[in-house]
Amino acid sequence: MTLNIPRALALLATSMTLSVASAQTVKIGVIAALTGGGAPWGLAAAEGPRILAQEINDKGGLEVAGKKHKVEIVAYDDQYKAADAVAAYNRLVNQDKVKYVIIMGSAATMALKQQVEDDKVVALTASYTGKALDKGSKYMIRLYSPPDDYIGSFIAWMKDNVKGRRVAIINPNDETGWDQTQLATRVFKANGFEVLGSELFERVQKDFQPMMTKVIAMKPDVIELGGTSPATAGLIIRQARELGYDKLFSKTGGAGPKDIVASAGAKAAEGTINMLYADPANEGYKRLAAAYKKARGQDANEIIVSFYDGANVLLNAMQKAGTVDDTSKVIAAFPKALPMKSIQGDQLTFGGKSTYGVDAQVMTINYIGSIRNGEPVVIGKTK
Template sequence: MQSQVVKITARIAMTLVLAPIFVGHAARADTLKIGIIGPLSGGGAAWGQAAVEAGRVLADETNAAGGLQVGPKRYKVEIVSYDDKYNTSEAVSAYNRLVNQDGVKYVMILTGAATAALKQNVEDDKVLALTGSYTGNTLDKNSHYMFRFYSDPDQYVGPFVDWVKKNQPGRKVVTINPNDETGWHVADVSSRTLTSSGFQVVDKELFERSQKDFQPMLTKVIAMKPDIIDLGSTPPAVAGLIVRQARELGYDKLFTKSGGSGPRDIVAAAGAKAAEGTINVLYADPSNPGYQRLAAAYKKAKGQDGNEIMVPYYDGLNVLLHAIALSGQIDDTSKVAAAFSRALPMKSVQGDQIRLGGMQYYGTNTQLITVNYIGVIRNGAPVAIGKLQ
């Protein structure tokens, strides 16, 4: 298992509106470990690398402040990340190592498959988890230690479909998603929403995450003459591969991406010409100064552009650190979980409002409600053209 340890000192960014929770310089700080489990290699690497880098950026901004103030003590935060290769068994191994060997009580789990596999472990172990899962059953009335750190399709697909209906011609849609719990949930939400909005969903395709040749599937899809192919929760690099192969087969209509955004990775795999005009749900506005600050730090560290999903990773970690500070506890995760309601609402690094919710959807208020954007790929780059709230 590939591992990466990034030691960081964390504080809350000065752009946020909460009271200061960090103290000045001193000689020594205790350590608070936060684990990250996600794909640091393979098709989902853009998401995993963004998570690790978001933690590093947060630390770089706060190293001089001296640490996170929790009660009478202050803490240096150590981010411990493991590559699960988008594989459930690897994710379980990473979790066990984090909890049993590294002594981690706080963990970020990036994918739906990993979250589904670890959901009960999190509750049993009282490990406070932040998840990026799109899986429908991630949160329920028994979720006390699991928090989703951004809005999921239940919150934003409706406004996304409404925007497409108002701004794009054509009503015949094919959806394409991975053949796992994440893909099933996104396909279900998307198809129900599209149908209720007057679209005709002529096919719902599922593929295995290891798949590289999509021409047989796309030949069938294109024969149905869809006006729109929605790539749903398909990983960005794979989405780009699908776009390129579909264009090669003669498909010249619209692509949409209603989940798991990553337009730059789509362009890298498809080419700018093939990807032109693709409509995306974006986690960030590329023109926003807050995002640009994170993006510049990522590019300096990695030598390439990062995925805009850095924004909810960064914000999610900020919310967690605020909750820990407000709880006055570092070891009692039940008190930290209760403090989320005191930490929120707060402002995102982009200035948008983050709220706590989820009761109406899952029977529990462990969902961070965030603002997403409508984006379009123009000349090889994403451009935000609206908000989804």
Template structure:
């Protein structure tokens, strides 16, 4: 993580801007700018850097082939990235600059729910297409231009918890620990309902501040409830590692689950391999697959840290966006591009077939549905132990 932070500081310009990078050689006279907003520094950096790298890898592929043809004219794809530091105010600053100064019509990110809800009125008003990930159900409420490009706990939690009930029958009670913000409020609500519906007892439900590093007080309260498992939900991976280490030091010997997303390297770095052994979590992809190996190689061309599996989603999101722009034949009419995004499914992705869903849950089919992987940390590495169908 220190390498990532040093890299981000070297790239920083004027506080929140991290990178305005041309992803590939200048191959065409005209340029298409794609924006990225995400936490490129701090506890959520692994996820924010996944957005940045995913977009740049997809752009580099297009540029290597001569650029993106839009209305018969080749365009070089340029990725302009800003660090929102996982903060709503910084996200607003970044989006306003992307729209007003960079004249961007298409943005990938952000990750944080608070950031998404802060910028959504701006992007909707300006008809800017947003390919995002946030776990709040409000992301897709009353929206026309927001698409969520990876599944949330709402989409896969029931399958994961059913697996847990069948394969770990000794686990009957679960304590929940989530961030004290829009992301955590929504995800903890989803977790509470899903575990309760499956027959688990919710022993405790606690929230923490994102800047927090000492969890002994909250863990003491949790451990007093004697849970069989602690669900770390949408806790950022570096923070999750600290929680695991401190819980083990306080004597907790039970199961850890993290169905809100895992970055194995970051968790193991914070917790230690022995403490993290056996943690179950949501994996976006199989770390042993050839697709992972290829994407990790490409990722390393942009960032020195261990790749988050969220890179898969934003690489695929950038690909489907660029394809839709090409089919629409315009880089300015976002209504035409939106129609092509909606009509382009099913999509061929690195993970297999994906399609749009979400109408029943959110009122609009702007939720990308993909296969999900249940993984376990074994000897400091992530291993997929079950593949669950898209729902």
């Protein structure tokens, strides 16, 4: 009998589609800044899990306790505003019947922290603030290592590899920025740097010349941009260069070197030292970035790896728990879901107790990068 290959493949595809369509659906909500200055991070927060969901659905769905489940991502824009994050959360939980959410911002996380616990909704947060986790955190999990975990080794690396010890710190005027300023000030001082001062700005701000005139007058060797969103960081760099600042910029949080270059220009951004979530040369990252570009028509912010990996850990926890409905069992299964490999091949582990008093965090590997000729280059790793 002659097999009609195209027809057979079509029947197989139809069978898989029907299988997934008839399966129970597991919804994961995403609350992130899908527009505005934080959009590169927010779109990555939505698209990373969406790419993972598509990969799983293309294979017939997520198998939990012998049953196949379709994975669906539902994302809402909070515009980096706590009030909008609360509205998005209420819509996800009450209307969309979501039991699992990914929250991008610190302000959003703090606004939703107690509500998550009360509703027994499993929440993965990308929040930088150390206040996000504490001994009362039972349903909140951080999906990557924030500056509290890596900034010590990052700045220790700077101590050994950059010239000058005079630092000025710039951050947004919100929960992320306040936390980042306090943390960076403490760690820079501990490593022998002189912190000349710090400045806060509103996230909607565009004109930084008055602020940068003041900062440059301090004569810093390094201007640290902390949790500033990538496009805004690029704008600050460009305006500082126009005012004559010719020394180093560093960015220990909230990576996005390509967005920095797009906003500042390659020449102005040259040499900027920044934390990276991904190694641009890594094959796993390149595959993920290619899928993002195909879906969005633009380059991904490399933080996408953290949201892809975090969603993968969550789904693995569901499999270990043997349920997609009982969130108490799923949250209890996180220690069993780890360790596991990240998309880049690094080992993801479970921890956080030494820093926050509770093991409620996916411990990840971060990279130290430098912008060279408009491209990020990995020059080290954080410990």
